Amino acid sequence: FDPVGEDDKQLAKTLKAKNAAALKDLKKNPFSSTLFVETDAALVAKRQALEALPEGTVAEVEAKRAAFAALSAETHTRRLWSAADLYTAAFLLPKSDPSLDYPDTAQLRALRENAALGQPTDETLARCTKVCSDAKALHWPLVFPRIFDRGGFDVVLANPPWDRIKIQAKEFFATRYPDISEAKNASQRNKLIAELAAGGPAERQLLADFNAAVAMSERTSAFVHAEDGHYPLTGVGDVNLYALFAELILQILSPDGRAGFVCPTGICTDNSTKEYFNKLVSDHRLESLYDFENRQKLFPSVDSRYKFALLTIGKCDNPDFAFFLLHPKALSDARRHFSLTAEEFDLINPNTHTAPVCRSGYDAELLKKICRKTGVLVKEGDEHHAEVNPWGVAYKTLFHMSNDSRLFAEAPGEDLYPLYEAKMMHIFDHRWATFSADGGEPSDCTAEQKSDPTFEPRPQYWVSKRATHIRLADIPTALFKAAKKGKLDEMRVAFANWVVTTFPGAAVTHADIIRQLCGDAFYDTLPKDWLAKKFMADVHEPITVDELEAIGNGGEVFFDELFERRSPKYLIGFRDITNATNSRTDIMSVFPLVGVGNTLPLLIPYQSGALVACYVADNSSVVHDWATRQKIGGVHLNMFYKSQLPNLPPSAYTETDIAHIVPRVLELTYTSHALKPWAKALGYTG
Numbered sequence: 001f002d003p004v005g006e007d008d009k010q011l012a013k014t015l016k017a018k019n020a021a022a023l024k025d026l027k028k029n030p031f032s033s034t035l036f037v038e039t040d041a042a043l044v045a046k047r048q049a050l051e052a053l054p055e056g057t058v059a060e061v062e063a064k065r066a067a068f069a070a071l072s073a074e075t076h077t078r079r080l081w082s083a084a085d086l087y088t089a090a091f092l093l094p095k096s097d098p099s100l101d102y103p104d105t106a107q108l109r110a111l112r113e114n115a116a117l118g119q120p121t122d123e124t125l126a127r128c129t130k131v132c133s134d135a136k137a138l139h140w141p142l143v144f145p146r147i148f149d150r151g152g153f154d155v156v157l158a159n160p161p162w163d164r165i166k167i168q169a170k171e172f173f174a175t176r177y178p179d180i181s182e183a184k185n186a187s188q189r190n191k192l193i194a195e196l197a198a199g200g201p202a203e204r205q206l207l208a209d210f211n212a213a214v215a216m217s218e219r220t221s222a223f224v225h226a227e228d229g230h231y232p233l234t235g236v237g238d239v240n241l242y243a244l245f246a247e248l249i250l251q252i253l254s255p256d257g258r259a260g261f262v263c264p265t266g267i268c269t270d271n272s273t274k275e276y277f278n279k280l281v282s283d284h285r286l287e288s289l290y291d292f293e294n295r296q297k298l299f300p301s302v303d304s305r306y307k308f309a310l311l312t313i314g315k316c317d318n319p320d321f322a323f324f325l326l327h328p329k330a331l332s333d334a335r336r337h338f339s340l341t342a343e344e345f346d347l348i349n350p351n352t353h354t355a356p357v358c359r360s361g362y363d364a365e366l367l368k369k370i371c372r373k374t375g376v377l378v379k380e381g382d383e384h385h386a387e388v389n390p391w392g393v394a395y396k397t398l399f400h401m402s403n404d405s406r407l408f409a410e411a412p413g414e415d416l417y418p419l420y421e422a423k424m425m426h427i428f429d430h431r432w433a434t435f436s437a438d439g440g441e442p443s444d445c446t447a448e449q450k451s452d453p454t455f456e457p458r459p460q461y462w463v464s465k466r467a468t469h470i471r472l473a474d475i476p477t478a479l480f481k482a483a484k485k486g487k488l489d490e491m492r493v494a495f496a497n498w499v500v501t502t503f504p505g506a507a508v509t510h511a512d513i514i515r516q517l518c519g520d521a522f523y524d525t526l527p528k529d530w531l532a533k534k535f536m537a538d539v540h541e542p543i544t545v546d547e548l549e550a551i552g553n554g555g556e557v558f559f560d561e562l563f564e565r566r567s568p569k570y571l572i573g574f575r576d577i578t579n580a581t582n583s584r585t586d587i588m589s590v591f592p593l594v595g596v597g598n599t600l601p602l603l604i605p606y607q608s609g610a611l612v613a614c615y616v617a618d619n620s621s622v623v624h625d626w627a628t629r630q631k632i633g634g635v636h637l638n639m640f641y642k643s644q645l646p647n648l649p650p651s652a653y654t655e656t657d658i659a660h661i662v663p664r665v666l667e668l669t670y671t672s673h674a675l676k677p678w679a680k681a682l683g684y685t686g
Contacts, residue, residue, distance in 0.1 A: 002222065005215030007095040015095060015102055022105035040080050044145045046071055051146065075142055082125055083112050084139040089128035091223035092135055094215065103128055135220070140252055152254035158261035160245030165224070166238055167217045169193065172210055186402035233276040240264070243273050250276075250285070250313065258287075259313040265291045265323075267311060268355040269633025271640040278353045280313065281342055287314035290331060291323040291357065293581075298327070305579070307634070323357040324580075338364040347371050349631070349644045351380045356630045357580065367630045370623070370646050378643040390649035391615060392606035394540070395639045398471045398596045399463055408461035416462035420591060422575040422599040424457050427584060427620050428668035430591035430675070435460045453672050456592075463595035469563035472571075472593075472602075474539050478532075483559065492525050492554045497535040502542045517545065521553040540606050541566075569593055569677035572616065573600045578637050586628040586637060586645070588619045592674040601639060607650055609681030613665040614653050 001016035003009045050071055053064045075081055086103045093102060101124045110118035120128070141148040169189055173180040177196075183189035196207035224235040224244060233250075234243035242263045249259050268277050268289055280286040290310045294302050302308075318339040322331060330336060338361040345353045348371050358364040381387035399407065399419065409416055423442055426432040431450055433442035434457035442460075449455045470483045476498050482490035499517055500510045507513045510531055514523045547565070551558050574588040576599045588603075596602060605612050618624055627646050628637070653661075662682055670679045679686070 001090075001095070003095065004218040004222070005094070005211060007215075008098060011098050012095045015104065018106075019104040022109070026105055026109065040078060040142065040145060043075060043078065043080075043142065044149045046074075047146045076129075078142070079111060079114065081139060081142050082129075083108055084142065085128045085132045085137070086111060086120060086125070088135075088137050088223065089131050091226070092131045092216070092219050093127065094219075100124075100127075135216075140248075148252075150254065152252050152257060154254055154257045156249050156253055156257065156259040156261070158245060158249060158259070160261060160263060161241045162264055163241050164238060165217050165221050165241065167210075167214045169210070172213065176206060185405040185408075187405035187408075233279060234273055236275075237272040239272070240266075243267065243276065246273070246311075247276055250279070253313065256315070257313075261311055262308055263311060265307040265309045265357070265633050267309060269357060269631075270354070271352055271638065274352040274354050277355070281319070281345060281353070284315060284317055285313050286319040287312040287316040288320040289355070290321075290325060292325045292327075296326050305581075305635075321355060321358075324359050335360050335362070337361060340364070344368060350376060351378075351644055352640055354633075357633050358630050363630060367627060370627055374646040374648055376644045377647045380643070390651070391647070392540070394604045394606070395642070396472065396602040396604065397598045398468065398602065400598045407463055407467060409463070410461060412462050415465050417465050417468050417593070417595040418456070418459040419461040419463045419595040419597060420459060420573075420600055421597045422573075422577060422587075424459065425573070425575075425587075425589045425591055425600070427587055428589060428616075428665070429671070430589050430669075431455065431457050431672065434458045450671065456672060456674055459594075466560055466563070468593075468595045469560070469567045472567040473563040474541055474566045475563070476535070476537050476539055478535065483563065488554075488556060488559075489525075489527070491559055492522070493527065493530045493532075495554065495559075496522075496526055496530055497532045498537055498543055499548070500531070501535050501537045517548050518551050518554070522551050525553050567593065568604060570675060570681070571596065571602055572604065572612070573602045574619075574637060574642070575599070576601055576636055576638070578632065579635050580629040580632050584625055585632060586619060586625050588616060590616060590669045590675065590678050593677075601642075603642070609678070610658050610662050610683070611650050611653065613662045613682055614650075614658060615647065616669070617661050617665050618648055 001012050001019055003012040050064070050067050053067060054060045055064050086108050090103045090108075095102060101121055103120055103124060106118055107120040107124070109115070111120060144153075147153055169186075170181050173193075180189055180192045183192055193207065193210065196203040196210075199207075221239065223229070224231045224239055226235070229235060231239075231244055231247050234247045246261065246263060246267060249261060253259050267273050277286075288310075289312075292298060292308055292310070293304075294306045294308065295304050297304065299306075299308070318341070321338055321340070322336045325331065325336065336359070338358060340348075340355070342353075345355065348356050348367060356364065356367055358367060375388070375390075377389075377391065378393060379388040401421070408419060412418075420430075421442075424430075424433050431445050434445050434449070435442045436458070439460070442457075445455075445457060470480065473480070475483075476494060479491060479494040479498060482494050496514050496518070500513045503513055503517060507516050511523065514526070547562065550561065570590055570592060571594070572588065572590050573596060574586060578585050578587065605615055607615070624645065624647070628641075631644065632641055666679060666682050666684055669675065670682075670684065
């Protein structure tokens with residue numbers, strides 16, 4: 001019941017509150033059956049009788065066809081079908097007219113239990129039926145009652161769609177209005193879309209079609225993301241349809257059934273599908289997964305770099321894997337195959353329990369040995385185990401190249417930082433490529449430019465120093481959110497709570513703590529209800545008394561200086577866009593304090609500069625890059641991949657090791673004056 005598109009926000013809020021009360025009552029007295037899988041006994045019997053009808057003559061076939069049509073029409077009028085429509089329509093119907101009745105949990109319950117009161121009106125049911133029909137909703141147990149009465153399908157073969165639910169403006173307008181699709185960035189694209197409202201009838205209709213498509217995609221997304229809904233395994237994140245179909249196949253398959261389908265290889269490697277893949281493995285339902293690259297154009301209309309897989313579901317204790325195949329004939333090469341136990345999945349990818357993408361059985365064995373020796377960068381904790389993060393790393397992304405494009409400037413300024421993109425850096429090199437003043441794609445920096453220690457690459461955009469410091473600073477989340485919104489009053493409240501959390505014994509009362517440490521002038525700016533019941537001081541370094549000296553009344557200048565002081569003086573990042581077939585897969589470098597786009601995620605290890613140099617060297621080694629190739633399944637080195645890559649812990653480095661590594665990393669990275677803070681952190685003052 002969250003508002004979508006042009007939904008009436010107050011109406012949505014009222015409906016949500018009404019439904020919450022019904023859900024509360026439902027928890028006390030739950031349904032006696034499950035909506036998604038229940039079959040109708042009478043419908044099963046009628047379907048059985050239909051299947052038994054003879055079809056030896058043309059007349060008998062025609063009679064059977066007519067009986068089937070009649071039974072199908074009757075199916076749509078049964079109470080269980082109406083209940084399924086009611087549930088689905090609760091997500092899909094626009095909430096824009098307060099005069100209309102809208103389906104909710106109370107109506108669904110009354111309909112299911114055939115109660116005398118509280119059932120939806122015929123008008124409401126008709127609206128629900130229409131929106132479900134328009135969306136082509138299919139209630140599987142009711143369309144195939146005999147099959148579900150026996151436990152599901154014996155065999156399922158499928159080639160599901162590979163599209164995202166979320167409407168992409170660039171794709172939507174590609175053929176309808178190319179000028180919008182070809183806009184320089186999302187900010188300009190959104191501006192052109194808004195201008196359609198002032199156009200002629202065709203432009204206004206196009207805008208209406210776009211808004212309707214966006215709203216329906218958002219409602220569909222709400223349906224698949226519903227808590228305790230139809231897609232508990234794959235209804236997460238930015239959903240792709242293939243993942244939903246994969247879960248549906250598992251739902252409609254009988255316990256002894258088998259299924260085979262074609263889908264992107266991400267089904268076994270991506271974070272968003274890890275729960276589905278884990279269930280296949282833990283339930284011993286995964287029989288095989290064979291990954292192909294499309295370089296030989298097995299699918300002519302699909303990009304040659306795209307990876308897809310043939311996945312087979314059955315009953316199997318040791319599933320068979322093969323990756324980077326170019327043709328089905330390669331499956332006859334026994335060297336390409338390997339299998340893993342559940343424990344080995346946990347060893348290699350302990351956070352997601354997903355599959356590696358090894359090219360051979362030998363590679364799989366070598367990867368297991370490396371992971372046993374080193375462990376991973378970050379092993380996530382659970383209810384039984386604490387997180388293991390020996391480097392103390394934190395991840396950050398600063399500016400999204402599309403969503404934050406409104407913040408970008410196209411010319412340098414005194415209060416602006418360059419906005420670095422991944423394509424501007426390479427291993428040990430923050431001056432790999434530079435943009436020209438004329439725009440376009442960047443070009444490689446020349447040897448002459450690199451020999452000049454004052455040269456820095458030119459970016460495509462620049463961003464505010466203040467906005468950069470806010471995103472980088474080691475400050476509590478509450479203070480970060482307030483600063484990002486530019487709400488000075490909220491910043492003061494968050495800061496005051498940070499202080500009393502850090503210095504709980506500095507005075508008798510919370511008010512006295514603030515007055516004593518921050519002064520009366522600051523305290524007088526706080527509202528009466530400033531003290532939070534719960535406050536997370538989620539920072540690496542707590543606030544110090546020295547940092548409070550310049551607080552005054554907590555004005556913007558104080559906070560700007562605080563954010564800058566608590567920002568790193570140099571950054572470490574890695575390219576997000578990559579591929580296991582590139583010359584290098586995991587590309588990391590050190591670079592100056594600048595703004596950074598989302599294709600260049602930051603990794604901040606809270607260790608001494610010398611140890612950080614060891615980490616950068618390890619991450620840039622051939623062995624590490626080889627291991628990365630065995631784990632990355634697509635073209636993005638996401639943070640869930642990065643956390644599970646093998647890295648030596650800080651304790652592995654002796655003084656001799658450090659003395660050998662640091663000067664070499666320094667020589668490779670300290671190539672311009674802009675990285676002087678990095679050199680200083682490594683003990684070099686030249």
